[in-house]
Amino acid sequence: MAEREIKTRLTLDGEKEFKRGISSINQELRLSNAELKEVAATYALNGNAQEQLASKSRILKEQIAAQSRIVQQYEERMRQAENATDLSAEGMRGYGIQLTNARTKLKQLEAEAKKTDNELEELGRDSRKAGDQMEENLGDTAENVQGKFEKM
Numbered sequence: 344m345a346e347r348e349i350k351t352r353l354t355l356d357g358e359k360e361f362k363r364g365i366s367s368i369n370q371e372l373r374l375s376n377a378e379l380k381e382v383a384a385t386y387a388l389n390g391n392a393q394e395q396l397a398s399k400s401r402i403l404k405e406q407i408a409a410q411s412r413i414v415q416q417y418e419e420r421m422r423q424a425e426n427a428t429d430l431s432a433e434g435m436r437g438y439g440i441q442l443t444n445a446r447t448k449l450k451q452l453e454a455e456a457k458k459t460d461n462e463l464e465e466l467g468r469d470s471r472k473a474g475d476q477m478e479e480n481l482g483d484t485a486e487n488v489q490g491k492f493e494k495m
Contacts, residue, residue: 359422364416371409375402396463403456410449417442 379402386395421438 361416361420365413366418368409368413372406374404375409378402393463396459396466400456400459402461403452403459407449407452407456410445410452414442414445414449417445418434 379399382395382402386392393467417438421435421442424435424438436437
């Protein structure tokens, strides 16, 4: 006797729109990754670390916003999937994996942004210290020069 196998594939309403939205956000992320590479290359030539860190921080914040939208979309998709009683466990696991990966990427971006902001802040403090030291040294030099002229 021949066996027949019937397979069905269930999709949630709006699956195409969901995938299109995720794809669009991923394109934004690829563009901002290219911008990060450009920033690194540009400032490697002229060496302005403060501008480089400020640009990197701005781009990372844009990436965090985009990645947050991805996480939100996956969370919404998971809610929809939980309400769909006929969605397979495999389908739920797939969304769960994608959501976990999106959250992980978001945390990595947030950590990188925090590190960059800390480096920028430290660089600013170092620049202020150097400026204060120069000002102090110029004052000492001016006093020495003035003292020498008074002795003449």
